[in-house]
Amino acid sequence: MDKIEHIGIAVKDLETSNALFETLFGAPPYKEEAVASEGVITSFFKFGPNKIELLAATSEDSPIAKFLEKKGEGIHHIAFAVTDLKGEIARLKSEGFRVLNEEPKMGADNKLIAFLHPKSTNGVLIELCQEAPAESGS
Numbered sequence: 001m002d003k004i005e006h007i008g009i010a011v012k013d014l015e016t017s018n019a020l021f022e023t024l025f026g027a028p029p030y031k032e033e034a035v036a037s038e039g040v041i042t043s044f045f046k047f048g049p050n051k052i053e054l055l056a057a058t059s060e061d062s063p064i065a066k067f068l069e070k071k072g073e074g075i076h077h078i079a080f081a082v083t084d085l086k087g088e089i090a091r092l093k094s095e096g097f098r099v100l101n102e103e104p105k106m107g108a109d110n111k112l113i114a115f116l117h118p119k120s121t122n123g124v125l126i127e128l129c130q131e132a133p134a135e136s137g138s
Ligand code: ZN
Pocket: 006, 007, 008, 053, 077, 079, 127
């Protein structure tokens, strides 16, 4: 794994939290993006080499809605950048980690992503992400 790519924070209301974090970081989010397949809307903040992703639910059966219900707002996941996502998935599976996505899927911010189940990582939801190849228009 190369580095922490970003930290994801689950929030109830994206607009309210965008304003809060804009004040905290001194800059607005550089993008806002919905991931329909996940039922989430995200925003991304950047300062120096660091990125923070805010995630809010857009549907009641969204994983973020379930997380907020169970745990409330707070840190949702830590994302690590990898250069060979498929290879990492295979390696971590063989090491006994529970990989939630056997095949990389498209996430926000032009990333191919896969998650590790928090039950196999001391309660921390871990996202692996790899820069997706240039937009194919799909
Ligand atoms: Zn993320």
